[in-house]
Amino acid sequence: MLKYRLGIDIGGTFTDLNLIDNDGKVVDTFKVATTPKDPVQGILNGLDILFKKGIAPEDIDYFVHGTTIGLNTLLQRVGSELALFVTDGFRDLLNLQRLRLPVPYDFRSRLTESLIPRERVFEVKERLLYDGSVHKKLNMDSLDAAIDKAVKCGVKGVVVCFLYSYKNDMHEEMACKRIAERAPELNVCGSSALWPQTREYERCVVATVNLYIQEKVKKYFQQLESGLRKAGLKALPFITQSNGGIMDMERAANEPIKTLFSGPASGIIGAAHIARSADKANLITIDVGGTSADISVIEDGKPMFTQSSETGGLPILIPTISIDAIGAGGGSIAWIDSGGLLKIGPVSVGSDPGPACYGWGNETKPALSDAFLLCGYLNPKRFAGGRLPLYPELSEKVIKELSKYLKLDTLNTADRIVQVAVTKMYSEINSILEQKGIDPRDFSLLAFGGAGSVVGNFLAEELHIGSVLVPPTPGTLCALGALNADFLNDVVSSEHSLLRSIPMDELRAKFAGMNAKAEKWIKEQNIDKYIEKTQYLLSMDVRYHGQSYETEMIIEPAWLKCETHAEIEKAFHDMHKRYYGHCDTNAEVEVVNLKVRALGITHKPPYALAEEAKEPAKSETTRRVILKGKVYTADIYSRTDLKFGHCISGPAVVEQDDSTTIILDGWEGKINRCGNLIITRKESIKG
Known part of the structure; x- marks a missing residue:
């Protein structure tokens, strides 16, 4: 039996740790400062704190880690120098992209700069037809010449993306093998081996990003494994994926693109876990960290998924949990724009030097x-469990210039900063929900992250949401979510047939x-x-013949046992009508992709029950x-003192080591059986 389960999530400012036992009880949860130049050190610092509290390294038998190393490498454009091999005549694949302006109404907007410049893109003589049949055999002399040019450029790796390889990967496979023979020092990635799906540009980007971030991710994992062993940890590390699942570190190192949204995805898995404990099926989640607010x-x-996302201006055509980021976090900078308006973000002070109140050198x-602190929301002596004292006088100093411009005192200036931040979040969340066709009044808001529960009640009031759910450990929910994730892998096969x-x-x-x-994959x-068990989910990407984009549809195994396609067709017509308000039962249905999702359902500890209150x-x-x-004048409560059945009225501040919760005037907070704090309007309670 497992004794302790440890989940860790590295953010831009803090590294979160969450340790639970087999009964689901949180043994310890806290934050330590992230060390940007050496993220492993932040983890080791957290482990050292655990060990000093009496947790033996050998008693930690399950270790899951969410990482943003790959994402940061991509966004900062500090990955490996690569070459690209393409089918003869397709050298401008990455430069042409989709020929769409990033901002349709702005003719000055420009396409995202390619990760591989044109001078390192080499054409290879070969050609497959749309059905995967060979039109021109792979010319080995042409391939060898491309390899020689790539080596001469001094690149670290080669991406191979040939036309229609998703239907037949023979040429890509031959090319990758040849590169390994002639230049074994180069890393190689074939587009169809990684993600064999249609749309050549997007498939090429996926392979390119994977190889671009791979070197840094592998180096980080090697340092992590070495550090964990030196610390005495024997548990095999697992890494969370963008699709909300987990996989072993070796596979994550070879396919790092699947970990791009590792940390945020863990938070949504944690949110789904908490939702079940609060008996709430429909939730809008907001995770506010140091740099952004993730929606x-x-x-x-069940979390919403997307088959395609965009990061750094590049399309990422792999299944991920649908997450939208807003440039407004605890470290977001307040500034005055050219029109004289107060703005928040998207630029952040990051973890170095951090907000002025940290005392780490930010003086301007x-x-x-800083605004949260001056508004009275944060306790200077309890922030991050007391390991990071805050300095209100430093916050007052950096806000003073804004105060002079706005002709307000520092207190009201800080309040204006908070209001502008909430307004920005409200505006962007509302737009996101409109695109998804969601009425926020039918949902609850789940607030987590270091600052999510600070602004959660403000946002609920603006969005006309009836209740806010704050989990027992909101600041470290991503780390907890990693512990509740299942092993997951997606297998895809492009079809493009009626x-x-x-x-x-x-x-x-x-x-x-x-x-x-x-x-x-599960066995490996x-x-x-x-x-506890394995599960395999079947699905298709389908559309009406002639449509440009497809929709994923779950396939019931019983439908495949039928002699005709009638059940599958009926299911698609019904789904299309449900999603778009109409269907055409006379139209041909086209299958774009076949998919199988493998699930290794992990052992889930039971929900820890909160102690029942005996007095108010x-x-x-x-x-x-x-x-x-x-x-x-707000009442200040300690979260550790709140028991099942306790009810507190706003205005109030609930403090805990990993976060702070604000309850507004006219709202009440109540602790449920699983220790969640549920904030609702007083009117709805009376009604």
């Missing part, structure tokens, strides 16, 4: 956290072959002791706070 949606208890740039043109026997055989690949993970909640003290332009 996601959980509907019917006011951040949102559904009725694929005989049912052939369709069954194709899914069976993909299922075998999925089963092989060596995870028998961590999982008592505040520790009071503090002056300013909320939306009005000064109040």
Whole structure:
């Protein structure tokens, strides 16, 4: 039996640790400062704190880690220098992209700069047709010449992306093998081996990003493994993926693109876990960290997924949990624009030097956290468990220039900064929800991250959301979410055929072959002791013949046992009508991709139950706070003192080591059976 489970998430400012036992009880949870130049050191510093508290390294038998190393490498454009081999005549693949302006109404907007410049793109004589048949054989002399040119350029790796390789990867496979023979020092990535899906440009970008970030990710994992072993940890490290699953570190090192949104995705898995404990199926989640606020949606208890996302101006065509980022976090800088308006972000002070109140050297740039402190929301002596004292006088100093411009005192200036930040979040969240067709009044808001529960109640009031859910450890929910993730892998096969043109026997055989690949992946993970069962989900990307874009549809195994395609067609027509308000039962249905998702369902500890309250909640003290332009004397509560059944009225501040929660005037907070703090309007309670 596992004794302790440790989840770790590295953010831009803090590294979060969450340690639970087999009963689901949080043994310890806290934050330590992230060390940007050596993220592993932040983890080791956190482990050292745990060990000093009496946790033995050998008692930690399950270790899951969310990372942003790959994402930061991509966004900062500090990855490996690469060459690209393409089909003869397609040298401008990465430069032409989709020929769409990033901002359609701005003719000055420009396409994203390619990760591989044109002078390092080399053409290879070969050609496949749309059905995967060979039109021109791979010319080895042409390939060898390209290899020689790449070596001469001094690149670290080569991406191979040939036309229609998703239908037949023979030429790409031959090219990768030849590169390995002639230049073994080069890393190689074939587009179809990584993600064999249609759309040549997007497939090429996926392979390019994967190889671009791979060197830094591998180096980080090597340092992590070495550091963990020196610290005495024997648990095999697992890494969270963008799709909300986890995989072993070796696979993550070879396919780092699947970890791009590792940390944020962990938070959504944690949010779904908390949603079940609060009996809330529909949630809008907001994760506010140091740099950004991440927005996601959980509907019917399940996170929303997307088959394509965009990062750094590049399309990432792999399944990920749908997350939208807003440039407003605790480190976001407050500034005055050219029109004289107060703005927040998207530029952040980061973890170095951090907000002025940290005392780490920032003397000129006011951040949102400085405003939180001056508004009375944060306790200078308890921030980050007391390991990071805050300095209000430094916050006052950096906000003073804004105060002079706005002709306000520092307190009201800080309040204005908070209001502008909330307004920015509200505006962008509202736009995101409109695009998804979601009425926020039908959802609850789940607030987490270091500052999510600070602004959660403000946002709920603006969005007309009836309740805010704050988990027991909001500041470290991403770390907790990693501990509740399942092992997950997606297998894809591009089809591009009319559904009725694929005989049912052939369709069954194709899914069976993909299922075998999925089963092989599960076996290679060596995870028998961590999982309760395995599950395989079948799906198709389908559309009406003639449409440009497709929709994913789950395929029930029983449908494949039928002699005709009728059940699958009916399901698609019904889904299309549900999503778009209409369907055409006379139109041909086209299958774009077949997919199989392998799930290794991990052992989930039970929900830890909160101790029942025997008397009313008592505040520790009071503090002056300013909320939306009005000064109040707010009751201050410690989260550790709040028990099941306790009810507190706003205005109030609930303090804990990993975060702070603000309850506004006219709202009440109540602790449920699993220790969640649920904030609702007083009117709705009385009603």
